[in-house]
Amino acid sequence: MTPELTALTLAALLQVVQFILFAIPANLELGPGYTSSARDRAPSRELSVKTARLQRALNNHFEGLTLFTIACGVITLSNGSSPFTAACAFTYLGARILYIPAYYLGLHPWRSLIWAVGFFATTLMLLAALL
Numbered sequence: 001m002t003p004e005l006t007a008l009t010l011a012a013l014l015q016v017v018q019f020i021l022f023a024i025p026a027n028l029e030l031g032p033g034y035t036s037s038a039r040d041r042a043p044s045r046e047l048s049v050k051t052a053r054l055q056r057a058l059n060n061h062f063e064g065l066t067l068f069t070i071a072c073g074v075i076t077l078s079n080g081s082s083p084f085t086a087a088c089a090f091t092y093l094g095a096r097i098l099y100i101p102a103y104y105l106g107l108h109p110w111r112s113l114i115w116a117v118g119f120f121a122t123t124l125m126l127l128a129a130l131l
Contacts, residue, residue, distance in 0.1 A: 003086035004125070007093045008072040014096055015061055021100070022054040050104055057103040061096055064118060068092055071125035080129045088128070091121040 001009075027035050029051055030043050047055065068089075075085050095118030102111040 002072075002076045002081040004072040004075045004081055004089040007086075007089035008069060011061075011065060011068060011093050011096060014093070015058075015065060018054070018058045018061055018100060022051065022058050025051040026055065053103050053106065054100075057100050060099070060103075060115070064092075064096065064115075064122070067126075068118075068122045071122050071129070074129045075125055078129055082128065085125050085128050088121040088125045092118045092125075095121065 026047060029047055030045065046052070072089060075081055075089075095114050098114045099111065099118065101107075102114050
């Protein structure tokens, strides 16, 4: 397995961890009646600020994971793996790990800077695949 695919696998497992970090407080706050329903209506109460932040961080990772998966796939399928692309892949993973507490704690502007590091690492992987 290439280092990029290892980072991708770890990023997917991080997504599982993020889901659990969000799902537990969301179920406690909204109750199993709502969370196990078809959710055809809005919940009777809102999520707490921090649980809502965990939800937004989770959704943000779903979005970032799409582009990162493409980058890892292109690098791997083109046999373009290099120390540079491996470093970019693990930089993305590190940024995603740091993003969770930064978002949860409302660390402004650090949350955005951490997000940018992961985004640019992914972009550099895509550019490296073209060169």
